[in-house]
Amino acid sequence: MLKKERQAYILHRLNLHNKVLSASLCEDMKVSEDTVRRDLQELAGAGKLIKVHGGALSLAFNEVHFNSRTVYSQGQKAIIAEKAIGLIKENMYVLTSGGTTILEMARHLPPQLRATFITGSIPALNAYIAHPNINVIVVGDRVNKESKITVGASAIEKIKEVNADLCLLGTNAIDLQRGITDSDWEVVELKKAMIAASAKTVCLTIAEKLNSFEALQVCELKRIDYLITELDPTDKLLQPYVKAGVAVL
Template sequence: MLKKERQAYILHRLDLHNKVVNASLCTDMGVSEDTVRRDLYELSQAGKLIKVHGGALSLAFNEVKFEPTVVYSQSKKVTIAEKAIRLIQNNMYVLTSGGTTILEMAKQLPPQLRATFITGSIPALNVYITHPNINVVVVGDKVNKAARITTGASALSKIQEVNADLCFLGTNAIDLQRGITDNDWEVVELKKAMIAASAKTVCLAISEKLNSFEALQVCALKQIDYLITELDPDHEILRPYAAAGVTVL
């Protein structure tokens, strides 16, 4: 791959997953780690990503140095959010993971809604606390900087005490064989705990993430109750998911 192609690929991976890891980029692009480091350095100097030890982060959640409107496929995520909030009823207990789609859902919550939201997503918490009628419960003590979410034993323990009505998962990848997958051990463990603590699980994913997978499994497809994308539920790419028993919205 030429440098321009490599860097475009890196930025696209960041758009999809909010972070990239050096080792995975080396494998995906078939280049050395030194090459990846140089590409990340150049992109960082150009203000297109945040370089960190072992990889890089998207600009999407950095509200200190950059405008928080730098969100990939934001209009699609707003469409997903609008569909998602129709599932939330008054007096529900709702668990939410991290991710920019979850953040868009938080912004779309109707002001008259009365419910309890439980999360460790720091960007989402910043929105939840401005809502006039929802209760907010924070889990965890350790902050995963890449995912902007609290993780660790304290978060898992608190979630295990919950009997939630709904769990909304921001999704890195989903396919028919592997279900939901991710690339961060801590986030995977957190999502597993959220699914186990909830009566219904809702997967939020832009269609570009369908039929793709990451290294770590969050859950099998049969554990997902709802799949929400920006597409019409009858779209041909969604039919296999509906045929597998998932309710597609």
């Protein structure tokens, strides 16, 4: 790959997953660690990403108050958010993870809705707090600065005390064989606890993340009750998930 192609690939991966690992980029692009390091340094110098040890982060990680100019596929995520809101009923207890799709949903909750939202996502908390009628419960411990969500033993123990009606998961990757996967160990452990504490689990993802996977498994596909994308449920890309027993919205 030429340098321009490599750097375009890196930025696309960042837009899609908000984080890239140098080792994975080396394997994907079949280039050396030095080549990836130089590309990341050049892109960071141009103000296009945040270089960190072992990889890079999207510029969105510089912000707590995301806006549509910095959110990848914002229009698609708005469609997903509206579908997810349709599952939330009066007086429900709802666990939510982090991510810009979850934040889009949080910002568009109907003002008359009365429910209780439980999360450790700092951006989502800001949106929930601004809502006139919902109760907010924070699960807290140490903040993972990359994902802007609380992680650790205390957060997990707090979640274990919850009997939630819904778990809404922002999703990094999903495929038929591996289910939901992610690249951050602490976030994976948190999401596992959220799924275990909820009656129903809802996977929110843009279609571009379908049939992709990361190194760490969050849960098998059979643990997902609803899959929400911006696509029409009859879209052929979604039919394998329907056949696997997932309700697609």
